[in-house]
Amino acid sequence: MTTYFVPPYPTRPEKALPFRAFLALARRNFLGIFDQSCFDRKFISTRLLNRQVFICNSPETVAEAFITHHESVERKSPQMRHALAPLIGDGLFISDGETWK
Numbered sequence: 217m218t219t220y221f222v223p224p225y226p227t228r229p230e231k232a233l234p235f236r237a238f239l240a241l242a243r244r245n246f247l248g249i250f251d252q253s254c255f256d257r258k259f260i261s262t263r264l265l266n267r268q269v270f271i272c273n274s275p276e277t278v279a280e281a282f283i284t285h286h287e288s289v290e291r292k293s294p295q296m297r298h299a300l301a302p303l304i305g306d307g308l309f310i311s312d313g314e315t316w317k
Contacts, residue, residue, distance in 0.1 A: 228252045 226248040233241065233249065242249050250271070254260055258274040272278045281288075292300075292310050300310045 228255065 226245050228248070229251045231253075232238075232251050238249055249264075254271065255273060258272070259277045260269075260271040260273070262269055262271075270281070272281050292312060297310045304310065
């Protein structure tokens with residue numbers, strides 16, 4: 217018998233949110249801004265607040281991003297480092313160069 221574990225997750229809107237609701241929710245819960253259809257696909261490319269965002273929702277697409285195409289996701293902006301460091305420390309998501317490898 218195969219069992220599938222589904223981790224807890226925030227409530228997902230059924231469809232894309234209006235812009236004001238999107239901004240209000242993004243301040244509190246960044247994962248909550250993505251509607252259900254975003255989680256039904258293995259890979260998503262979209263623009264959020266004038267930035268290109270890529271979302272990998274499968275082990276294959278995560279491996280492709282972090283192993284095959286690591287050069288493109290390795291570098292982080294100073295703003296991203298500053299925002300993420302208190303949450304996740306100096307780990308994979310904000311490191312680059314030798315630390316990242």
